[in-house]
Amino acid sequence: MATKKKKVEFVCTECGGTTIKWAGRCPHCGEWNTLKEFVVESGSASRFGTDKHVRQGLVSASEVLDLGEVQAQEVPRIITGFDEFDRVMGGGLVPGGVALIGGDPGIGKSTLLLQVMFKLVRSGVKALYVSGEESAGQIAMRAKRLGVEPNGLRLMSEIQLEKIEAAMLAENPQFVVIDSIQTLFSDGLDSAPGSVTQVRECSARLTRIAKTAGITLIFVGHVTKDGALAGPRVLEHIVDTVLYFEGDTHSNFRLIRAFKNRFGAVNELGVFAMTDRGLRGVSNPSAIFLSEHKGNVPGSVVMVTQEGTRPLLVEIQALVDMTHLPSPKRLSVGLDQQRLSMLLAVLHRHAGLACFDQDVFVNAVGGVKITEPAADLAVLLAIQSSMRNRALSEGLVVFGEVGLAGEIRPAPRGQERLKEAAKLGFAKAIIPRANAPKQPIEGLEVIAVDRLTDALAAAFD
Numbered sequence: 001m002a003t004k005k006k007k008v009e010f011v012c013t014e015c016g017g018t019t020i021k022w023a024g025r026c027p028h029c030g031e032w033n034t035l036k037e038f039v040v041e042s043g044s045a046s047r048f049g050t051d052k053h054v055r056q057g058l059v060s061a062s063e064v065l066d067l068g069e070v071q072a073q074e075v076p077r078i079i080t081g082f083d084e085f086d087r088v089m090g091g092g093l094v095p096g097g098v099a100l101i102g103g104d105p106g107i108g109k110s111t112l113l114l115q116v117m118f119k120l121v122r123s124g125v126k127a128l129y130v131s132g133e134e135s136a137g138q139i140a141m142r143a144k145r146l147g148v149e150p151n152g153l154r155l156m157s158e159i160q161l162e163k164i165e166a167a168m169l170a171e172n173p174q175f176v177v178i179d180s181i182q183t184l185f186s187d188g189l190d191s192a193p194g195s196v197t198q199v200r201e202c203s204a205r206l207t208r209i210a211k212t213a214g215i216t217l218i219f220v221g222h223v224t225k226d227g228a229l230a231g232p233r234v235l236e237h238i239v240d241t242v243l244y245f246e247g248d249t250h251s252n253f254r255l256i257r258a259f260k261n262r263f264g265a266v267n268e269l270g271v272f273a274m275t276d277r278g279l280r281g282v283s284n285p286s287a288i289f290l291s292e293h294k295g296n297v298p299g300s301v302v303m304v305t306q307e308g309t310r311p312l313l314v315e316i317q318a319l320v321d322m323t324h325l326p327s328p329k330r331l332s333v334g335l336d337q338q339r340l341s342m343l344l345a346v347l348h349r350h351a352g353l354a355c356f357d358q359d360v361f362v363n364a365v366g367g368v369k370i371t372e373p374a375a376d377l378a379v380l381l382a383i384q385s386s387m388r389n390r391a392l393s394e395g396l397v398v399f400g401e402v403g404l405a406g407e408i409r410p411a412p413r414g415q416e417r418l419k420e421a422a423k424l425g426f427a428k429a430i431i432p433r434a435n436a437p438k439q440p441i442e443g444l445e446v447i448a449v450d451r452l453t454d455a456l457a458a459a460f461d
């Protein structure tokens with residue numbers, strides 16, 4: 001009997017990168033011990049078209065066309081009516097669109113999707129919820145807690161891929177949620193549920209059904225730290241939209257950020273509050289990341305960050321304290337750690353403030369993650385304020401990138417940031433020269449600066 005030739009490749013559980021040879025360290029992201037074997041059956045080509053296309057979840061093979069002959073159709077979107085969710089999805093759900101929602105366990109993924117499904121069911125959309133984590137009874141309990149009318153939602157507690165595929169074909173739904181992709185397994189593979197092999201195979205096959213049948217499909221993926229389960233990153237290149245939950249579980253606020261979206265803007269942010277009856281959208285979130293202390297304290301600065309299409313005011317805190325260690329600590333929460341070291345070097349070189357004998361901690365209040373460099377100026381002002389133990393002037397707001405030469409560089413959408421700050425009652429803004437508004441903004445004194453030294457001087461007058 002001829003044995004089937006087995007082709008294998010190695011997939012990184014951290015970044016999803018592939019190599020043909022095993023290595024101790026992933027050549028793509030540099031993580032150690034993350035490469036797992038993935039069997040690519042050579043026989044599968046006949047079943048599902050070419051194997052590579054199937055795994056990437058591409059549409060069914062068809063003839064070669066001239067792009068000019070193809071009608072560019074505006075896809076009609078399914079509006080869920082959950083505004084914050086529609087916003088991160090790029091304005092609603094797209095038929096045939098496949099999304100991944102990642103996040104830590106317990107952050108609210110299942111709750112959110114159940115709420116979305118009930119909204120859709122009420123507007124006449126056929127929805128199927130596949131849960132591999134909870135029994136039907138548990139889901140009913142959750143629905144009761146959410147206070148929704150449970151009729152009409154199709155439900156399946158199942159982890160076997162083949163049964164889910166059959167149900168998807170039989171039920172003919174418009175919207176399917178798989179909660180979570182790591183619990184599924186296919187009979188055709190020997191590896192355990194949650195392994196890279198299973199996660200990739202299951203997601204690719206379901207994606208293919210969704211694409212051909214025009215079903216909107218959402219995968220829930222748990223972010224895992226230990227690497228025993230394949231993380232959601234393995235799927236990022238297969239799906240159209242990648243959303244991640246952010247925010248710390250100690251606060252009620254939950255953020256959902258779009259990291260990738262073939263149908264809308266990236267970095268779009270949805271803001272929710274977890275209540276005793278599920279998640280509620282926060283439609284005007286600009287001030288929720290300001291801490292509650294009254295009056296200004298040393299080490300605290302408010303910045304305006306622009307998340308997707310809207311500005312947010314976030315408090316940046318710093319604590320600079322004498323170190324007892326030979327190499328002082330640099331710790332940042334919600335901000336880039338590498339960038340902090342760089343900013344400290346700029347502060348030393350261009351403003352003459354040395355931190356080599358100081359521990360430096362910085363924090364973005366409220367569990368929000370700020371990735372844009374426009375946070376630089378706020379970080380440095382907070383650090384300087386803490387070092388000098390002097391509070392910055394009342395009602396001050398800042399933004400701006402700090403360059404290695406000590407120059408202050410502009411941030412995108414400066415006007416919108418300034419307007420939002422003025423709307424919330426801030427009276428003074430220190431911003432990059434290039435962002436200076438042409439017309440004065442009512443109630444806001446704008447100080448446009450070119451260099452870090454100017455900004456520091458203006459903040460402490």
Ligand code: TYD
Pocket residue numbers: 103104105106107108109110111112142145146274275276277278279
């Ligand atoms: P869940 O959606 O189960 O998280 P995930 O699917 O991401 O693992 O979220 C569960 C948490 O949310 C749990 O700690 C309880 C809390 N919760 C509320 O506070 N209010 C509610 O109405 C619901 C349903 C859950």
Ligand code: MG
Pocket residue numbers: 106109110111133179
């Ligand atoms: Mg869940």
